[in-house]
Amino acid sequence: MAYDLSFAKDVYENAEEGHWIKMCMQCGVCAGSCPLGPHWEFSPRQLFQMIRAGKAEEVLKSESMWMCVSCYHCMVRCPRGLPITHIVHGLARFAVEKKRADKDQVTRRFAKILWENMERGGRIGEMALTTKLYMVNGIPDGVKKGMEMKDQAMSMLKSGRLKMDPLHLSRIRGHAGFKAMLKKAREIEQKKRES
Amino acid sequence: MENQKIGCYICTGCGIGDLLDIKLLEDMATKESRIPVVRTHAFLCGEEGLTTIRHDMQNEAVNTVVIAACSPRVHVETFRQLEAPLLDRVNLREQVIWVQHLKEEDDKDVFEEDRQMAAEDYLRMGCAKVKKMDPPEPFDDPGLSKTIMVVGGGVSGLTAAKEAADTGYDVVLVEKDAELGGRVAQMLKVSPVKPPYDQLEQPPTAALIAAVEGHDKIKIYKKATIKETTGAPGLFDVKIEYGAGEYSTGEDSTGEDSTGEDYSTGEDSTGEDSTGEDSTGEDSTGENSERIGAIVVATGYTLYDETKLTHLGHGTSPDVITAWEFEQMAKAGNIVRKSDGQPAKRVAFSLCAGSRDVQHLEYCSGACCTYSMKQALYVTEQYEDASTFLIYQEIRTPGQMEDFYRKVQNEGGVFIKGDINKVASGSNGGLTVDINDKLLRTPESLDVDLLVLATGMMPNIDTTDPNQETDLSASDANSVLNLQYRQGPSLPLLKWGFPDSHYICFPYETRRTGIHAAGPVRRPMGISSSMTDATGAALKAIQTVESIGRGAAVHPRVGDLSYPSFRVDGCTQCKRCTEECPFGAINEDDKSNPLFNPTRCRRCGTCMGACPQKIISFSNYSVDMISTMFKECEIPEEDEEKPRILIFACENDAYPALDMIGHNRGILTPYIRVVPLRCMGSMNLVWVADAMSAGYDGVLLMGCRHGDDYQCHFVRGSALAETRLNKVAETLDRLQLESERVKMIEVNIMDSDILPDKINAFVDDLEAFGPNPFKEF
Amino acid sequence: MAEDNTASHTILVVGGGMSGLTAAVEAAEVGYDVILVEKNPYLGGRVAQINQYFPKLCTPSCGLEINFQRIRNNPRISTYTMAEVTHIAGEEGNFTVTVRQNPRHVNEKCTACGVCAEACTTEIDDPFNFDLSKVKAIRKPHMMAYPLRYVMDPEFAKSDAAKMLAEKCPVKAIEPDMEAKQIDIPVSSIVWSTGWTPFDASKIHAYGFGHYQNVSTNMHFERIANKYGPTGGKIVRPSDGKEVKNIAFIQCAGSRDHNYLPYCSRVCCLASMKQATYVRNQYPDAKVTIYYIDLRAMDRYEAFQKKVETDENITWIKSKPASLEENPNTKDPIVIGEDTLTGERYATPYDMVVLATGMETNTALNAKVPAKFVSYDEYGFIVNQGNGLTASGCSTAPLDVASAVQSSTAAALKAIQTVVKG
Structure with missing residues (x-):
């Protein structure tokens, strides 16, 4: 049944800032503002209308919300004040939670690698991150990419912009506190979900 | 005018004294026009100038003042202070010295002579004009009433009645149903009108009904219809047939000439009873006549016939209902499927149901978006797990109603831009609505319990087009007022049958003086707009009765005390005046003689222009007056090669445009002589013949735009002038004069930039014909 | 303070635009004394600047001339131009209003001789x-x-x-030393009709008004299209005087937008349709594009939309443009956004772009009522309380001309009721 609102209600209640989706008036500013416009299938306002129309599978399996680069243009321009950037990220996460997001989706993979890298040291370990990203499609491909970039990497190393830490061993000061914060955040999130 | 003593005052300021030979003007006024008091002053509009005139009025018994200075549009307030019984202006500044500038190729002497001739002619015309004027005596009638009749007891009518009564006027309220309140009283709630514009409100009708039924100045007729409205503003006699009234009528059911007073002696139950349950009115029926000053028509609307909306599924299932049915359902607290009584939790609203649709109602009803949103909230209020869908073309929530749009979205209302393709009964009861979702660009199928058709409003006003209908027998048509007017029983209607004003600036302008439509009968509108509109209409009704009480015209010639008189013994019963009056002011007796109603009149003079017998005149404006004026002008001999062109200019638009040429120091040919007319409608063809025999080479008429988007302030004046001109062509042909010597052009008040060229083009045309041969005689 | 028996029966109307003019003449023509206060040196307000009205495409001067005649001929109306109300004391039936009369430097002797x-x-x-x-x-x-x-x-x-x-000056009308005056006026009731100001389009950064020369606003466009305006009525673009053969109108420039004016300004859709006719009448080969969210040609104005829609050179795109850019060489503004009915993204250059800016009520800006008893909504529009001060026209809501006149006619009656109550 089209326009079965159960999916929409689920999104309104459970996706980050999802309740705002009700308020979209389909003006198209978000779509026109997005620098990734040529790359997605559905613009934010299209996603929102699809959600209202109950098109759960199409939305959750869509790659469109993974395209957001957080430039915030849509969000500052939205005449209805929707926090579109947040909503779009929220939808991506919602798709993950609903186990509909493709595990191989590149942005999703990137996001996962980035997060793990950051969580490990409390900050980004550039060399480890780069290495891991280069290797996502296998070692030969990674080596090839690495060779292409070697001049730049060398100059960054020389100028101290890149640290020689391939295993990402460095830790921020107060790393334990950082870990505790993340733990607490997860607990809060969990509690919120249960309630 | 008896004992007329004219004072002529020539101002020499603003360059008039430098550029004109004032001595010659004075001599001309004294010797030729025989004006007893002629003076000049360097600054006539200054205090000293005024004192000079006042002195003459007091000591020389001057009672008619001719000011030869600037345009009659300027310093009106200044010279008004003189309170002269008659005053007229000669426009030497804007129409002579400011539009005649010496060009290189001009011979200076000839130029100055032409300019002086123009000034003299205008002064001659001014002096001749006042001699043909009498101060107007205002119309009065001992039977004038200031009672306001309001037709329709819905929210608009109640508002108009209450507001008029609160201002101190007696009101007669006529309602066709047994109860007051109209549609709004039958609503559950109404859309927000107060900030933050997100809460539904109680209908305003309960408080209004209480106020109106308890008002000692309001007399109410219920179950009432108007059999006949005779007379004119201030003097309307309205025959009301009623089935329930607030007053017992006793034996007096003939109602002839009875006025409101008859009732004050009867049993008076006003004031106490605000419940609407009146003790005597319940079973009283009868017919009665009321003397009425002015009328507010607030008869509301009928919803578009939903049975015609089969394309939206009407008739497919009992679950396709109208918004009105849904309102009643919600009011009963029972939003259910009509088919099986199951709760209706999924409800779709089809906006513009039959509206903005060439097959049905072409216009937008203005209120359906908002009332559908309101109804969507009813569903959400009744069911926690409600789903509402609003299928729309455009969402039209102007002004602060945009807040309400957001509110409804926030409550979960889903807005779908699209068309309904098909409606069918659903598999598990309810309906399946196939839509073409324009934003998803896919066909979608929507399962709902109810589909609500937001149908549009049609005015509750006479169904026949009065513009087409000239036969009084049409009075048995479905007319609200049954006006006994020569031009038909109904208010003139605009496109789509609304008795609205044609004027953007003047939305209360009416072609039936003293009768104002208000609320959705006038144009589609919602509740709060209707209340505002009704309050404004009440003011206009009050203004009409007050103006009539002073014998004064209402808009646009506000305050004009003159009105036409008819020398009936000269009438040939041609009926032109009765047919052409834009305001239906003139009835006919059974011998087709005109029966003039002064209080319907707006003083445009269209009747005067229409009359071939010249029997219609105002005390200060007549066929003879205008003829005399332009005949006063000196027509140069043929061999002087100085043509003369007479211009009749509409004083509302063309005349100011000519003035602006002066203000912008443009150039006009010195060969024109301009005579302002109240309206082109007052242009009498006699003038054309007179002008031609007086030796004018051409006549140019400057009227307002006519046609669908006419701008004539008197509706048809310029159009009628054009029609009359078509007839004059034959006459001119017969005189062996080129019919092109008389021409009409449309002039807009902002046309000062193009007007000189238009005039020059006409002068060029005339040159080709050569001088008017009648100059010889 | 005046005694009861000398209580003023005068109605004060603040604002001499279409609304205030209407309230003043309508009340005076019933038979009441009216004082009309206007801050500009002339009456007529916003409509005086408008080239043509929708839907009749007629000039506002035509109706204004009639209203001015009504004032000229009516001794009950006194007019103060260049004047503002600075203080209101008292209460319904018995107000004392302080009016500041700003210097015109030209006195009433002026004959406009030039x-x-x-x-x-x-x-x-x-x-x-x-x-x-x-x-x-x-x-x-x-x-x-x-x-x-x-x-x-x-x-x-x-x-x-x-x-x-x-x-x-031949009549000694010029007074360079003229100073402002304060006048206290006792009045019975007040009509507040201070009108509106076009929303400041430069606040909408994404549209570049003020930076891109060929991005204009609807009110500026009224002057550009007017034959007595800055271009003599020739519709040419500001950067190079080129004839405007391809123009876009952008609706809701600031309106219906939580960043600026959250409400709908009601008239802009119809105004843009009207302005499209200005272009089309001047250049038979010109192309016009109207970008909109919803077309709001309310009630009988639908006829006007239908009429404009028959023009094939006018394209309608349901889209709120995201941003404007400028081609640095041609100075063509480029409109960027998504057509919501096709899902296609566009970046289209035009000769000129007109932003349909909305109405900001002056009661939110420079014409707040200088008294405590007035209630405003979130946007600064006055909510009438029935306490002797009645707001009308665009002081209450964004309104078209006819609606403002209705509102002001109604306000005149409310003002009269106060006088009648005594």
Whole structure:
């Protein structure tokens, strides 16, 4: 049944800032503002209308919300004040939670690698991150990419912009506190979900 | 005018004294026009100038003042202070010295002579004009009433009645149903009108009904219809047939000439009873006549016939209902499927149901978006797990109603831009609505319990087009007022049958003086707009009765005390005046003689222009007056090669445009002589013949735009002038004069930039014909 | 404070635009005394600047002329131009209103002969044309101005040149030293009709008004299209005077937008349709695009939309453009956004772009009621309380001309009721 609102209600209640989706008036500013416009299938306002129309599978399996680069243009321009950037990220996460997001989706993979890298040291370990990203499609491909970039990497190393830490061993000061914060955040999130 | 003593005052300021030979003007006024008091002053509009005139009025018994200075549009307030019984202006500044500038190729002497001739002619015309004027005596009638009749007891009518009564006027309220309140009283709630514009409100009708039924100045007729409205503003006699009234009528059911007073002696139950349950009115029926000053028509609307909306599924299932049915359902607290009584939790609203649709109602009803949103909230209020869908073309929530749009979205209302393709009964009861979702660009199928058709409003006003209908027998048509007017029983209607004003600036302008439509009968509108509109209409009704009480015209010639008189013994019963009056002011007796109603009149003079017998005149404006004026002008001999062109200019638009040429120091040919007319409608063809025999080479008429988007302030004046001109062509042909010597052009008040060229083009045309041969005689 | 028996029966109308004019003449024509206060040196307000009205495409001067005649001929109306209400004391039936009369530097002796302006060599930006053209420092406020009296720029009045001009006036009407005056006026009731200001489009950064020369606003466009306006009515673009053959109108520029004005300004859709006709009538080959969210041609105005829709050279795109850019070489503005009915993204260059800016009520800006008893909504529109001060026209909501006149006619009656109550 089209326009079965159960999916929409689920999104309104459970996706980050999802309740705002009700308020979209389909003006198209978000779509026109997005620098990734040529790359997605559905613009934010299209996603929102699809959600209202109950098109759960199409939305959750869509790659469109993974395209957001957080430039915030849509969000500052939205005449209805929707926090579109947040909503779009929220939808991506919602798709993950609903186990509909493709595990191989590149942005999703990137996001996962980035997060793990950051969580490990409390900050980004550039060399480890780069290495891991280069290797996502296998070692030969990674080596090839690495060779292409070697001049730049060398100059960054020389100028101290890149640290020689391939295993990402460095830790921020107060790393334990950082870990505790993340733990607490997860607990809060969990509690919120249960309630 | 008896004992007329004219004072002529020539101002020499603003360059008039430098550029004109004032001595010659004075001599001309004294010797030729025989004006007893002629003076000049360097600054006539200054205090000293005024004192000079006042002195003459007091000591020389001057009672008619001719000011030869600037345009009659300027310093009106200044010279008004003189309170002269008659005053007229000669426009030497804007129409002579400011539009005649010496060009290189001009011979200076000839130029100055032409300019002086123009000034003299205008002064001659001014002096001749006042001699043909009498101060107007205002119309009065001992039977004038200031009672306001309001037709329709819905929210608009109640508002108009209450507001008029609160201002101190007696009101007669006529309602066709047994109860007051109209549609709004039958609503559950109404859309927000107060900030933050997100809460539904109680209908305003309960408080209004209480106020109106308890008002000692309001007399109410219920179950009432108007059999006949005779007379004119201030003097309307309205025959009301009623089935329930607030007053017992006793034996007096003939109602002839009875006025409101008859009732004050009867049993008076006003004031106490605000419940609407009146003790005597319940079973009283009868017919009665009321003397009425002015009328507010607030008869509301009928919803578009939903049975015609089969394309939206009407008739497919009992679950396709109208918004009105849904309102009643919600009011009963029972939003259910009509088919099986199951709760209706999924409800779709089809906006513009039959509206903005060439097959049905072409216009937008203005209120359906908002009332559908309101109804969507009813569903959400009744069911926690409600789903509402609003299928729309455009969402039209102007002004602060945009807040309400957001509110409804926030409550979960889903807005779908699209068309309904098909409606069918659903598999598990309810309906399946196939839509073409324009934003998803896919066909979608929507399962709902109810589909609500937001149908549009049609005015509750006479169904026949009065513009087409000239036969009084049409009075048995479905007319609200049954006006006994020569031009038909109904208010003139605009496109789509609304008795609205044609004027953007003047939305209360009416072609039936003293009768104002208000609320959705006038144009589609919602509740709060209707209340505002009704309050404004009440003011206009009050203004009409007050103006009539002073014998004064209402808009646009506000305050004009003159009105036409008819020398009936000269009438040939041609009926032109009765047919052409834009305001239906003139009835006919059974011998087709005109029966003039002064209080319907707006003083445009269209009747005067229409009359071939010249029997219609105002005390200060007549066929003879205008003829005399332009005949006063000196027509140069043929061999002087100085043509003369007479211009009749509409004083509302063309005349100011000519003035602006002066203000912008443009150039006009010195060969024109301009005579302002109240309206082109007052242009009498006699003038054309007179002008031609007086030796004018051409006549140019400057009227307002006519046609669908006419701008004539008197509706048809310029159009009628054009029609009359078509007839004059034959006459001119017969005189062996080129019919092109008389021409009409449309002039807009902002046309000062193009007007000189238009005039020059006409002068060029005339040159080709050569001088008017009648100059010889 | 006046005694009861001398209580004023006068109605004060604040604002001499279409709304205030209407309230004043309607009340006076019933038979009440009215004082009309207007801050500009002329009456007519916003509509005086408008080229044509929708849907009739007629000139506002036509109706204004009638209203001015109604004022000229009615001794019950006194008019104060260049005046503002600075304080209101008292209560319904018995107000004392303080009016500040700003100096015009030209007194009532002025005959509008024009000698001064001819002699004046100083020019200033013409506020009547939104500073798009120059005008003499002493001038008639605009061609159709009423009252027909000149006005001198206050800065110029301080100059020696102003004193020399004063000598030139044949009727001694010029007073460079004229000072502001305070007047206390007892009145019975007040109608507040202070009108609106076009929303400041430069606040919408993404649209580049003020940076891109060929991005204009609807009110500026009214002057550009007017034959007495800065371009003599020739619709040409500001950067190079090129004829505008391809133009876009962007609706809801600031309206229906939580960043700016969350409400709908009601008239802009119809105004843009009207302005499309200006272009189309001037250039038979011109193309017009209207970008909109919803087309709001309310009620019978639908006929106008239908009429404009028959023009095949006008394209309608349901889209709120995201941003504008400028081609640095051609100075063509480029409109960027998504067509919501096709899902396609566009970046389309035009000769000129007109932003349909909305109405901001002056009661939220420079014409707040200087008294405590007024209630406003979130946007600064007045919510009438029935306490002797009645707001009308665009002081209550964004309204089209006819609706503003209705509102003001109604307000005149409310004002009269206060007088009647005594």
